[in-house]
Amino acid sequence: VRWPQGFGSTGVACGIKPGGEPDLGILAASEPVAWAGVFTTNAAAAAPVRWCRAALGSPVRALLANSGNANACTGESGVRAVGDTAAAAAEALGCSPDEVLVASTGPIGKRLPVDRVTAGIETATCSLTDEVMPFARSILTTDTVTKTTDVEVDGARLVGVAKGAAMIAPNMATMLAFVATDAAVPQPSFQRSLSRSVATTFNLISIDACESTNDSVILLSSGLGPAIDPDRFGLALDDVCGSLAEQIVRDAEGGTRVMRLRVSGAPDDRAAANLALAVAASDLWRSALHGADPNWGRVVAALGRSDRTLNLGSTSIAIGGMALFDRGEPAGDPARATAAMAAPEVVVEVVVGTGAGCAEVLASDLSPDYVKLNAEGTT
Amino acid sequence: VRWPQGFGSTGVACGIKPGGEPDLGILAASEPVAWAGVFTTNAAAAAPVRWCRAALGSPVRALLANSGNANACTGESGVRAVGDTAAAAAEALGCSPDEVLVASTGPIGKRLPVDRVTAGIETATCSLTDEVMPFARSILTTDTVTKTTDVEVDGARLVGVAKGAAMIAPNMATMLAFVATDAAVPQPSFQRSLSRSVATTFNLISIDACESTNDSVILLSSGLGPAIDPDRFGLALDDVCGSLAEQIVRDAEGGTRVMRLRVSGAPDDRAAANLALAVAASDLWRSALHGADPNWGRVVAALGRSDRTLNLGSTSIAIGGMALFDRGEPAGDPARATAAMAAPEVVVEVVVGTGAGCAEVLASDLSPDYVKLNAEGTT
Numbered sequence: 001v002r003w004p005q006g007f008g009s010t011g012v013a014c015g016i017k018p019g020g021e022p023d024l025g026i027l028a029a030s031e032p033v034a035w036a037g038v039f040t041t042n043a044a045a046a047a048p049v050r051w052c053r054a055a056l057g058s059p060v061r062a063l064l065a066n067s068g069n070a071n072a073c074t075g076e077s078g079v080r081a082v083g084d085t086a087a088a089a090a091e092a093l094g095c096s097p098d099e100v101l102v103a104s105t106g107p108i109g110k111r112l113p114v115d116r117v118t119a120g121i122e123t124a125t126c127s128l129t130d131e132v133m134p135f136a137r138s139i140l141t142t143d144t145v146t147k148t149t150d151v152e153v154d155g156a157r158l159v160g161v162a163k164g165a166a167m168i169a170p171n172m173a174t175m176l177a178f179v180a181t182d183a184a185v186p187q188p189s190f191q192r193s194l195s196r197s198v199a200t201t202f203n204l205i206s207i208d209a210c211e212s213t214n215d216s217v218i219l220l221s222s223g224l225g226p227a228i229d230p231d232r233f234g235l236a237l238d239d240v241c242g243s244l245a246e247q248i249v250r251d252a253e254g255g256t257r258v259m260r261l262r263v264s265g266a267p268d269d270r271a272a273a274n275l276a277l278a279v280a281a282s283d284l285w286r287s288a289l290h291g292a293d294p295n296w297g298r299v300v301a302a303l304g305r306s307d308r309t310l311n312l313g314s315t316s317i318a319i320g321g322m323a324l325f326d327r328g329e330p331a332g333d334p335a336r337a338t339a340a341m342a343a344p345e346v347v348v349e350v351v352v353g354t355g356a357g358c359a360e361v362l363a364s365d366l367s368p369d370y371v372k373l374n375a376e377g378t379t
Numbered sequence: 380v381r382w383p384q385g386f387g388s389t390g391v392a393c394g395i396k397p398g399g400e401p402d403l404g405i406l407a408a409s410e411p412v413a414w415a416g417v418f419t420t421n422a423a424a425a426a427p428v429r430w431c432r433a434a435l436g437s438p439v440r441a442l443l444a445n446s447g448n449a450n451a452c453t454g455e456s457g458v459r460a461v462g463d464t465a466a467a468a469a470e471a472l473g474c475s476p477d478e479v480l481v482a483s484t485g486p487i488g489k490r491l492p493v494d495r496v497t498a499g500i501e502t503a504t505c506s507l508t509d510e511v512m513p514f515a516r517s518i519l520t521t522d523t524v525t526k527t528t529d530v531e532v533d534g535a536r537l538v539g540v541a542k543g544a545a546m547i548a549p550n551m552a553t554m555l556a557f558v559a560t561d562a563a564v565p566q567p568s569f570q571r572s573l574s575r576s577v578a579t580t581f582n583l584i585s586i587d588a589c590e591s592t593n594d595s596v597i598l599l600s601s602g603l604g605p606a607i608d609p610d611r612f613g614l615a616l617d618d619v620c621g622s623l624a625e626q627i628v629r630d631a632e633g634g635t636r637v638m639r640l641r642v643s644g645a646p647d648d649r650a651a652a653n654l655a656l657a658v659a660a661s662d663l664w665r666s667a668l669h670g671a672d673p674n675w676g677r678v679v680a681a682l683g684r685s686d687r688t689l690n691l692g693s694t695s696i697a698i699g700g701m702a703l704f705d706r707g708e709p710a711g712d713p714a715r716a717t718a719a720m721a722a723p724e725v726v727v728e729v730v731v732g733t734g735a736g737c738a739e740v741l742a743s744d745l746s747p748d749y750v751k752l753n754a755e756g757t758t
Contacts, residue, residue: 044683044691073679073691075708108676109709283662283745284753291754297487300452304423312423312452329454330488366662368747374663375670 001132001148004157004182006030006222008128011138014120016068016106016113023068024120025138027180028093028128032059033222035101036191038198040215046072048102049214051082056191061095063220065139066117067163069106070214081112088118092125105141105163105214132161139163142373145251149243153236156183156225160240164248179240181233182225189230193237194219249362254370257343259289259363263350265314266357271307273359275352278306280363289346290365294337296324299348310352318349380511380527383536383561385409385601387507390517393499395447395485395492402447403499404517406559407472407507411438412601414480415570417577419594425451427481428593430461435570440474442599444518445496446542448485449593460491467497471504484520484542484593511540518542521752522630528622532615535562535604539619543627558619560612561604568609572616573598628741633749636722638668638742642729644693645736650686652738654731657685659742668725669744673716675703678727689731697728 003009007029014024037056039049048071064085071078086100093100104112127134136146140163147162160179185193219237228236249258261279266272279285282302288295296317304310317325320340324331340346382388388406395402416435418428427450443464450457465479472479483491506513515525519542526541539558564572598616607615628637640658645651658664661681667674675696683689696704699719703710719725 041687042680042683043687043689044679070676073676073704073707073709077708107674108680109674109704109713111709283749287750287753290750293754295486295488297449297452300423301421301487304421308420308422310422325452325488328452329456330452330490334488366750368750370662371666371669371745371747371750374666375672 001136001150001159002130003027003132003159003180004222005224006033006182007159007180007220008130009132009135010124010127010129011134011136012120012124012127014066014123015116016066021068022134022138022140023066024117024124025065025135026062026089026121026124026128027065027135027220028062028125029060029220029222031222032061032095032099033220034190035060035221036194036219037101038195042215044073046070046104046108046214047074047078047082048104050079051086052101052103055098055101058098060101060220061099062089062093063101063103064089064121065103065105065135066112067105067139067141069104069110069112070108071104071112072108072214074109074111077111081114081117084114085112085117085121088121089125092121103139103214105139132159136161142253143251145247147244147247147251149240149247151236151239151243153183153232154226154228156181156228156233158183158236158240160244162244162248164251179219179237180222181219182222183233184223184225184227185221185230185233189234190219190221193230193234196234198241246362249364252364252370253373254367255364256290256367257346257365259346259348259365261348261350261361261363262358263352263361264358265351265353265355266359267353267355268357269359270357271355272352272357273361275303275306275350276359276361278302279348279350280361283366286364286366289341290367292338292342294319294324294334294341296334299350300325303350303352307352314351314353316351320347321349380515380529380538381509382406382511382538382559383601384603385412385561386538386559386599387509388511388514389503389506389508390513390515391499391503391506393445393502394495395445400447401513401517401519402445403496403503404444404514405441405468405500405503405507406444406514406599407441407504408439408599408601410601411440411474411478412599413569414439414600415573415598416480417574421594423452425449425483425487425593426453426457426461427483429458430465431480431482434477434480437477439480439599440478441468441472442480442482443468443500444482444484444514445491446484446518446520448483448489448491449487450483450491451487451593453488453490456490460493460496463493464491464496464500467500468504471500482518482593484518511538515540521632524626524630526623526626526630528619528626530615530618530622532562532611533605533607535560535607535612537562537615537619539623541623541627543630558598558616559601560598561601562612562615563602563604563606564600564609564612568613569598569600572609572613575613575617577620625741628743631743631749632752633746634743635669635746636671636725636744638725638727638744640727640729640740640742641737642731642740643737644730644732644734645738646732646734647736648738649736650734651731651736652740654682654685654729655738655740657681658727658729659740662745665743665745668720669746671717671721673698673703673713673720675713678729679704682729682731686731693730693732695730699726700728
């Protein structure tokens with residue numbers, strides 16, 4: 001995978017991660033570029049998130065990303081660390097510090113080793129190329145695979161990169177995604193397109209219903225490619241974000257299978273999404289999914305908790321196309337759905353009434369390995 | 380443990396559970412008694428919950444409880460099953476069906492084997508005694524120990540029994556608790572006392588943040604004992620509910636340690652409780668607790684998700700009395716708290732400001748065994 005015209009990147013190991021894995025990436029543009037961003041709404045938003053939010057609206061030259069440290073809940077020193085590392089990147093690239101976006105992911109509450117990062121920046125800026133992989137590798141934490149996507153629309157290209165693994169829930173999570181395009185799209189629709197794509201992709205996935213302090217989705221456009229109709233661009237961006245979001249769920253920490261939760265018949269799409277997200281957050285249902293047990297009662301319990309006005313008499317559930325609960329009544333032997341539950345992807349369809357609202361959420365199971373991974377000491 | 384004056388109980392195996400464990404209990408009063416109840420607010424409330432709600436306000440003679448089947452999401456046949464089994468108990472005890480409360484716990488969505496239950500009722504009513512244990516055993520599901528408590532207040536007695544294990548979250552869960560007293564307390568303050576006690580006990584515990592369809596807390600009073608001042612009675616009831624709630628958390632499915640989450644400085648007690656419950660619901664923090672890892676950043680992430688206006692600069696966290704995050708800044712080496720995290724009970728203190736609101740939530744860790752238990756086929 002190669003970046004669109006006008007972008008180059010690199011990824012190096014600067015020593016944030018004790019094991020010497022890649023942990024520092026730079027995505028740079030040859031000229032200042034337009035950008036759009038969507039960030040976590042968590043009140044404990046990390047210093048780099050606050051830095052990027054403040055930069056919204058002005059063109060940027062580069063994005064500095066690190067894994068192995070979230071630089072979240074690090075107080076004043078965390079704020080200084082962002083400024084200092086942005087300044088180091090700016091010096092190496094020949095731009096001003098406020099033209100450098102910063103994104104971090106990793107454990108919360110540890111001070112960023114600024115000296116290592118600034119030393120790493122010097123090495124990194126010498127090796128900028130149009131290859132995506134070194135950068136894609138440098139932002140991974142417990143991800144087991146790199147996550148990239150490459151979409152073409154009317155002669156323009158959109159290339160996206162993401163990391164996921166855990167603390168993945170809407171609004172969003174220790175999730176970073178970066179999309180670069182050479183499409184020339186007017187600025188107002190640019191940010192609007194990103195916000196809209198995020199709402200129906202990244203904000204409709206869940207791994208552990210834990211929301212993080214560092215979520216950032218950043219879209220950069222060099223404008224060196226052809227001018228693209230904003231609607232066409234929006235659809236292409238939906239594809240990019242949808243693909244990255246799905247790759248994140250498929251590489252969930254400890255995850256062994258994915259569920260596609262479709263809720264329909266709700267009063268509106270938001271209500272449908274809330275119901276689907278409540279099912280995606282149920283540890284009991286996620287454990288049943290892990291064991292391939294079509295224990296649909298746990299789906300109903302999660303729905304009934306989420307919407308206390310839910311009408312059971314108009315609620316139905318099908319798993320793998322097999323109706324198990326039909327307008328308030330159990331429907332046949334759930335064992336019929338055991339094979340469907342054992343597939344790598346399980347489709348759960350929920351109808352809650354006759355409204356026009358519907359939503360689809362992609363989520364993962366809960367496995368003993370998830371617990372083991374997250375019980376390991378980080379301190 | 381023996382019931383207060385005016386009550387007797389029994390527990391038998393009637394064949395709901397395939398393994399032949401006790402699964403049917405009857406708690407009977409010698410005369411019609413006053414009662415109060417608090418039930419799940421889940422929209423998928425089970426048929427027995429709906430039956431009890433309808434009976435609120437009229438005296439009752441008995442409570443029929445079964446484990447091994449929740450009789451939830453069972454449609455019309457579930458409603459009939461409650462009526463039929465209540466009628467069978469009424470006939471055996473010589474009262475009317477609407478004087479029999481019904482409570483069920485177990486898997487959701489399976490039809491109750493009414494014939495087995497009615498046959499079991501005949502056997503059970505022959506063996507009523509004032510011993511609590513056979514009844515306490517008959518309501519267990521994956522609980523590993525019986526849960527009882529016995530409190531005396533000014534010459535009156537309150538005896539409580541509960542089951543817990545999983546699907547335990549406020550409002551409440553596959554949790555049943557029954558309290559019998561001989562105290563003579565006027566009816567209006569009786570229901571008020573129970574509602575108040577539940578709010579600060581059962582509704583402030585969490586095992587898996589999953590709320591169930593069958594939660595019921597039922598308080599029965601024979602009035603055969605002395606008249607008790609309602610305030611004194613309320614305090615004794617707090618003790619009973621608090622003890623049962625704590626026993627439930629200590630016997631969490633797969634649980635290996637308990638956390639006592641104290642949040643203070645919130646605008647009001649409800650706000651403090653919501654923050655504490657958000658931390659109790661975090662799979663990441665619960666996994667860290669399992670691994671005795673003082674990864675306090677996951678506490679902050681959960682707080683910041685729950686209250687998007689949280690001010691980090693006035694937020695502090697201590698674990699086992701050791702300050703790890705002090706008004707927005709990391710405070711010292713988290714490893715100092717590792718020993719405290721490895722204790723059977725971990726105290727996590729969170730201060731979020733200078734408000735008067737505070738709350739204490741008792742919750743359990745998340746272990747691989749919880750996932751394994753709940754991944755096992757039930758269908």
